[in-house]
Amino acid sequence: MVDSYIPPRRGSIDDPLRIAVLISGGGSGLLALLNYQLTNPSCHIVELVISDSDASKGLHYATEFDIPSFAIELPDIQDKHQQRIFHEDMVQEKLIESKIELVVMSGYMRILTPIFVKKWKGRLVNIHPSLLPKYPGAHAHRDALKDGAEITGCTVHLVDEGVDTGEILAQSEVPVFATDTIEILQERVKKAEHLLYPKTLDYYCSK
Ligand code: GRF
Numbered sequence: 782m783v784d785s786y787i788p789p790r791r792g793s794i795d796d797p798l799r800i801a802v803l804i805s806g807g808g809s810g811l812l813a814l815l816n817y818q819l820t821n822p823s824c825h826i827v828e829l830v831i832s833d834s835d836a837s838k839g840l841h842y843a844t845e846f847d848i849p850s851f852a853i854e855l856p857d858i859q860d861k862h863q864q865r866i867f868h869e870d871m872v873q874e875k876l877i878e879s880k881i882e883l884v885v886m887s888g889y890m891r892i893l894t895p896i897f898v899k900k901w902k903g904r905l906v907n908i909h910p911s912l913l914p915k916y917p918g919a920h921a922h923r924d925a926l927k928d929g930a931e932i933t934g935c936t937v938h939l940v941d942e943g944v945d946t947g948e949i950l951a952q953s954e955v956p957v958f959a960t961d962t963i964e965i966l967q968e969r970v971k972k973a974e975h976l977l978y979p980k981t982l983d984y985y986c987s988k
Contacts, residue, residue: 786903792824792986801829801881803889808839810887813975824987829879869897895942905940917945922963935974937981951981
């Protein structure tokens with residue numbers, strides 16, 4: 782049986798929801814969220830940053846903003862399933878330690894197991910760089926360009942047991958131009974992501 786979403790408590794400016802941001806790479810989405818929280822009274826606050834890579838540039842943003850951060854890399858275990866479970870257990874331990882109430886995936890390039898999703902379902906949010914259900918998976922921009930799409934965009938959604946299939950919270954459209962490369966399109970979509978994600982979190986955390 783598939784579990785239903787259990788939403789977080791309602792956050793407020795006086796008592797914001799404690800957020801953990803999961804990242805893998807550049808962390809531009811994390812930086813946008815941190816800057817948003819700095820300049821807008823919001824009902825969420827980043828209390829923890831976790832990356833699955835030691836080399837993630839985003840970890841430096843956490844340090845700059847004085848936010849506890851950890852690189853939790855995949856453990857050295859042969860069995861792939863066991864490896865994922867152990868890795869997620871380490872992440873879970875940090876989330877619990879930091880009393881996290883909402884987990885925000887921002888460029889986190891791992892697919893979470895149903896075991897982890899079940900623990901956080903309704904309190905686990907992701908941003909995907911396409912207008913879902915179009916172009917799910919790890920190559921959204923390549924797929925949009927291949928398809929000759931004239932419009933693409935980004936989607937904030939709750940995470941369920943599938944890949945980019947959870948309930949959609951908000952979307953923003955971005956034009957695609959004939960001269961676009963994957964990199965150019967990615968940068969344009971990221972700009973839209975940086976506006977959409979913090980606002981959508983505000984909406985979701987306060988509803
Ligand atoms: C974003 O476009 C996000 O939607 C995708 O990966 C990118 C991460 O960028 N899943 P950054 O690490 O936040 O710069």
